[in-house]
Amino acid sequence: xxxxxxxxxxxxxxxxxxxxxxxxxxxxxxxxxxxxxxxxxxxxxxxxxxxxxxxxxxxxxxxxxxxxxxxxxxxxxxxxxxxxxxxxxxxxxxxxxxxxxxxxxxxxxxxxxxxxxxxxxxxxxxxxxxxxxxxxxxxxxxxxxxxxxxxxxxxxxxxxxxxxxxxxxxxx
Amino acid sequence: xxxxxxxxxxxxxxxxxxxxxxxxxxxxxxxxxxxxxxxxxxxxxxxxxxxxxxxxxxxxxxxxxxxxxxxxxxxxxxxxxxxxxxxxxxxxxxxxxxxxxxxxxxxxxxxxxxxxxxxxxxxxxxxxxxxxxxxxxxxxxxxxxxxxxxxxxxxxxxxx
Numbered sequence: 001x002x003x004x005x006x007x008x009x010x011x012x013x014x015x016x017x018x019x020x021x022x023x024x025x026x027x028x029x030x031x032x033x034x035x036x037x038x039x040x041x042x043x044x045x046x047x048x049x050x051x052x053x054x055x056x057x058x059x060x061x062x063x064x065x066x067x068x069x070x071x072x073x074x075x076x077x078x079x080x081x082x083x084x085x086x087x088x089x090x091x092x093x094x095x096x097x098x099x100x101x102x103x104x105x106x107x108x109x110x111x112x113x114x115x116x117x118x119x120x121x122x123x124x125x126x127x128x129x130x131x132x133x134x135x136x137x138x139x140x141x142x143x144x145x146x147x148x149x150x151x152x153x154x155x156x157x158x159x160x161x162x163x164x165x166x167x168x169x170x171x172x
Numbered sequence: 173x174x175x176x177x178x179x180x181x182x183x184x185x186x187x188x189x190x191x192x193x194x195x196x197x198x199x200x201x202x203x204x205x206x207x208x209x210x211x212x213x214x215x216x217x218x219x220x221x222x223x224x225x226x227x228x229x230x231x232x233x234x235x236x237x238x239x240x241x242x243x244x245x246x247x248x249x250x251x252x253x254x255x256x257x258x259x260x261x262x263x264x265x266x267x268x269x270x271x272x273x274x275x276x277x278x279x280x281x282x283x284x285x286x287x288x289x290x291x292x293x294x295x296x297x298x299x300x301x302x303x304x305x306x307x308x309x310x311x312x313x314x315x316x317x318x319x320x321x322x323x324x325x326x327x328x329x330x331x332x
Contacts, residue, residue, distance in 0.1 A: 002269050002272075002319060002323055003288050005263070005265040005266045005268070005269040006266075006269045006270065006273060006284070006288055006289070007288055007289055008263075008266055009260075009262055009263075009266030009267070009269060009270045010190055010194070010270070010285070010288075010289045011289070012260040012261065012262060012266070013186070013189065013190050013193055013199075013260060014185075014186050014189065014260075015185060015186070015189040015199075015202075015203050015206060016203075019189075019203045019206075019207070020181060020185060022207070023181060023185070023206070023207045023210050023211075024177055024178060024181055026207060026210075026211050027177035027180075027181070027210055027211060027213075027214045028177055030211050030214040030215045031177065031214050
């Protein structure tokens with residue numbers, strides 16, 4: 001029967017040993033790259049948190065001055081905070097900017113971003129954890145088809161991991 | 173427990189390569205696609221509930237990558253590499269059938285491979301390929317019909 005010959009013929013197909021060795025090498029290399037990403041994301045998360053703290057710290061002195069009972073210690077601490085926060089923020093931003101893959105950055109504050117198809121391909125293939133849960137969705141829904149413009153909602157977890165909570169075709 | 177790259181490759185390497193080959197009909201292109209699929213698996217690290225879930229993910233990604241490859245501007249412009257059977261000790265019957273299946277349209281090759289070689293039922297294929305089950309069944313029927321025509325007189329193969 002033809003199907004028996006088809007199955008036995010297909011089962012004889014196998015990639016070569018060179019292919020296995022090269023694929024294994026590339027997989028190990030990709031695995032090592034992945035380990036770096038959470039650290040960069042943690043730095044970016046720090047940037048978001050620092051920006052928020054900076055805003056609070058900038059406003060706080062004026063609030064403190066209006067409250068005469070606030071005490072000089074808290075005012076002095078608040079006044080010192082902006083420089084420290086600013087330094088931390090720039091440091092974290094530099095760390096993020098040094099990352100080749102900036103595609104992950106727009107997601108970090110939980111905003112909705114619009115990516116072109118090219119950017120999304122880079123993100124899926126290059127940002128490692130950005131689409132940890134949604135690579136499947138992205139690939140299966142076929143949004144990588146040529147010309148697709150995709151809208152992604154991101155969400156930052158407490159551990160610094162970013163999940164794409166929604167991936168859909170955007171209106172052009 | 174998370175599997176090592178070596179374990180994943182040992183378990184699914186042949187399957188991913190064969191799936192890509194069934195789609196693109198050239199062993200060199202199939203190797204490139206299969207390699208990309210495994211690298212993508214490591215980079216993205218999807219969470220799988222079971223081995224079956226992981227297998228289905230790998231098949232879907234391989235099929236999608238193969239489709240993208242076949243539809244790429246470069247592939248359509250250059251017609252790609254010629255269809256070739258990989259180096260393997262095929263019997264005359266196997267060579268004849270593999271060549272006949274390779275002449276089927278892509279969508280028929282896909283279901284024939286997944287049904288006969290990977291052992292998926294038509295209902296499972298419908299879920300995997302996100303197609304109505306009737307579409308899967310009609311593709312199978314048309315594939316068999318075309319194979320029957322191609323293999324007519326060659327061997328005593330042709331039946332449902």
